[in-house]
Amino acid sequence: MTVSFRKMHGLGNDFVVVDVRQSGVGFTEEQVRRIGDRRRGIGFDQFITIEPPRQAGATIFMGIRNPDGSVAGACGNATRCVSALLMAETGSDAVVIETVSGLLPATRTTDGTVTVDMGPARLDWQDLPLAEARDTLHLGIGAGDLHDPVGVSMGNPHAVFFVEDVAAVPLTEVGPVLENHALFPKRCNIEIVEVQARDRLRMRVWERGAGITQACGSGACATLVAAARRGLADRRAEVILDGGSLMIEWRDSDGHVLMSGPTATSFTGIFDGSLLA
Ligand SMILES: N[C@@H](CCC[C@H](N)C(=O)O)C(=O)O
Numbered sequence: 223m224t225v226s227f228r229k230m231h232g233l234g235n236d237f238v239v240v241d242v243r244q245s246g247v248g249f250t251e252e253q254v255r256r257i258g259d260r261r262r263g264i265g266f267d268q269f270i271t272i273e274p275p276r277q278a279g280a281t282i283f284m285g286i287r288n289p290d291g292s293v294a295g296a297c298g299n300a301t302r303c304v305s306a307l308l309m310a311e312t313g314s315d316a317v318v319i320e321t322v323s324g325l326l327p328a329t330r331t332t333d334g335t336v337t338v339d340m341g342p343a344r345l346d347w348q349d350l351p352l353a354e355a356r357d358t359l360h361l362g363i364g365a366g367d368l369h370d371p372v373g374v375s376m377g378n379p380h381a382v383f384f385v386e387d388v389a390a391v392p393l394t395e396v397g398p399v400l401e402n403h404a405l406f407p408k409r410c411n412i413e414i415v416e417v418q419a420r421d422r423l424r425m426r427v428w429e430r431g432a433g434i435t436q437a438c439g440s441g442a443c444a445t446l447v448a449a450a451r452r453g454l455a456d457r458r459a460e461v462i463l464d465g466g467s468l469m470i471e472w473r474d475s476d477g478h479v480l481m482s483g484p485t486a487t488s489f490t491g492i493f494d495g496s497l498l499a
Contacts, residue, residue, distance in 0.1 A: 223245070223247075224492050224493075225240065225245070225247055225492065225493045225498065226240075226241075226490060226491065226492050226493075227239060227240045227264070227490070227491055227492075227493060228240075228241075228307070228487060228489075228490045229264065229266075229487070229488040229489050229490070229491070230300075230303040230307075230485065230486060230487050230488065231299070231303070231485075231486050231488060232298075232299030232300070232302050232303055232437060232439060232483060232484065232485055232486070233299060233436060233437035233463055233465035233466040233467075233468070233483060233484065234435075234436030234437055234464070234465030234466070235267050235268075235299040235300075235435050235436055235437040235438060235439070235465065236265070236266050236267050236268075236488070237266050237267065237268050237269070237270045237297075237299075237300050237303060238257060238258075238264055238266040238269050238270065239270045239271075239272065239300075239303065239304065239307070240269075240270070240271050240272070241271075241272040242271050242272065242273055243272060243273060243274050243282065249269070249271070249287075249498075251287075251291035252291070253497070253498055254269045254287050254289075254291045255289065255290065255291050256497050257269060257493070257497050258289035263497055264491070264497075266289065267288075267289065267429065267432050267435045268286055268287065268288060268289075268294065268297050268300050268432070269286075269287040269288075269289075270284060270285065270286060270287075270297070270300045270303075270304060271284070271285035272284060272304060272307075272308075273285055275320055276320060277320055277325060279318055279325060280318050280319070280320035280325055281308055281312070281317040281318050281319065281320075282304070282308060282317075282319065282320065283320045283321070284297075284300065284301065284304055284319050284320065284321050286300060286321065288429070288430065288431025288432050289431065289432050290431040290432070291431075292409075292430070292431040293322070294378050294430070294431070295321065295322050295323040295377040295378040296321060296323050296340070296376050296377035296378040296440040297321075297378075297439065297440065298338065298340060298376070298438070298439015298440040298441075298442065298443060298468075298481050299437055299438070299439040299483070300439075301319050301321075301326055301328065301338045301340075301439065302328065302336040302338055302439065302481070302483060302484075302485045303485045303486075304319060305317050305319060305328035305330070305336050305338065305485075306330070306334075306336055306485040309328075309330050309336075315329055315330045316328070316329050316330075319338070321377065322377075323341065323377025323378070324341050324377065325341075326338050326339060326340060326341060327339045334484065334485075335482050335483065335484060336482070336483070336484075336485055337480055337481065337482040338439075338480070338481050338482075339478050339479075339480055340376055340377075340439075340440065340443050340478070340479045340480070340481050341376070341377060341478055341479070342476065342477045342478050342479070343374055343375070343376060343443070343444070343447040343472065343477060343479055344374070344375035344376070344377075345358050345373075345374065345375070345447075345451075346358070347373070349375040350373050350374075350375050350379040350380075350406065350408075350410070351379070351407060351408060352373065352405050352406065352407075353404060353405050353406070353407050354405070356373075356405075358372065358373035358374065359372055359451055359452070360372075361373050361381060361405065363381075363400070363403055363405055365396040365399045365400050365403075366391075366392065366395065366396045367385070367391070368383045368385065368391065368396055368400070368414065369383070370383075371383045371412075371448075372447075372448035372451060372452060374443075374444035374447050374448055375444075376440040376443045376444050376479065377440070378411060378430070378440055379406060379408060379409070379410045379411060379430070380410065380411045380412075380413060380440065380441055380444035380445075380448075381400060381406070381410050381411070381412055381413070382413045382415055382444055382445055382448035382449075383412070383413065383414050383415065384415050384416075384417065384448075384449070384452070384454065385414050385415065385416055386416065387416060388414050388415070388416045388424050388425070388426045391414050391426070393412075393414065393426055393428050393434055394433075394434065396412075396428075397412050397428025397433065397434065398428070398433075400412045400428070401428060401430055409430045409431070410430060411427065411428070411429050411430045411438065411440070411441055411444075412427065412428040413425050413426070413427050413428075413438070413441045413444060413445050413448075414426050414427075415445050415448070415449065417449060417454045417455060418462075420454070420455050420456045420459070421455065421456055421458065421459045421460060422459060422460050422462065423445055423446065423449055423455060423459050423460070423461050423462065424462045425441065425442060425445045425461050425462065425463055426463070426464060427441045427463070429441070435464075436463065436464045436465030437463040437464065437465040437466065437468070438463070439468060439481050439483070442461040442463065442468045442470050442481060443470055443472075443479040443481055445461055445470070446458075446459050446461060446470040446471075446472055446479070447472050447479060450472055457471060457472045457473075457474060458470070458471040458472075466483075466484070467483070468481055468482065468483040469481075469482040469483070470482075
């Protein structure tokens with residue numbers, strides 16, 4: 223059996239996308255790790271499966287896995303990429319992506335930008351989850367010069383640290399320490415953020431199960447929410463990541479977070495048998 227895939231990215235946050243709606247093919251944790259090897263496999267920040275929908279109203283179900291094989295509850299950049307694929311397939315400018323965290327409606331504008339309703343920001347300590355009850359506005363932990371992040375769940379956990387200069391933070395050192403902090407029983411995505419203006423935030427990310435990536439859509443959403451909660455930003459802002467910018471809005475009426483940005487396909491291919499053995 224041949225299995226084809228598509229390599230996509232959103233601002234350099236890259237994905238192997240496999241459509242298993244017809245074949246029903248499944249991938250073990252070991253296979254995902256092998257495909258994720260950037261020298262011996264293909265390499266990706268997230269491995270994405272397009273599956274038949276499980277809930278009424280959804281166009282497809284999207285499975286999300288990190289290079290270490292772990293399952294993730296949200297991936298903003300992949301949601302835009304998969305939405306663009308389905309829009310091309312259906313000819314519609316509106317689709318609904320289902321994940322383990324819920325239904326995410328997406329729309330496309332004439333310039334090709336895709337906007338995803340990432341759902342409500344979840345702010346209770348159980349939502350992340352944390353190991354114990356704490357106010358998510360002040361988690362009170364730290365590493366190196368980083369201290370006291372804001373906790374936000376966008377269907378996956380984020381801890382957002384505010385700093386003077388994102389370039390000065392040794393993210394490869396503090397990232398793994400904070401990702402695996404005892405306060406996070408399911409580990410955590412770590413964002414460091416420099417507030418440049420009330421509508422412009424510069425962010426770098428250490429992703430759970432992936433390490434430093436060029437962009438993290440759910441992390442950009444968590445960043446805006448955290449900055450607004452701390453009174454540092456308005457409810458709509460540009461979030462500038464290593465790979466480019468996303469526009470993020472935390473809607474007043476229902477607390478949903480809207481993320482807008484580009485999508486791209488790099489190439490398509492067919493898995494060699496040895497990767498799936
Ligand atoms: N790159 C993603 C987030 C991917 C999942 C994350 N590493 C996790 O484990 O929660 C995005 O664009 O949101």
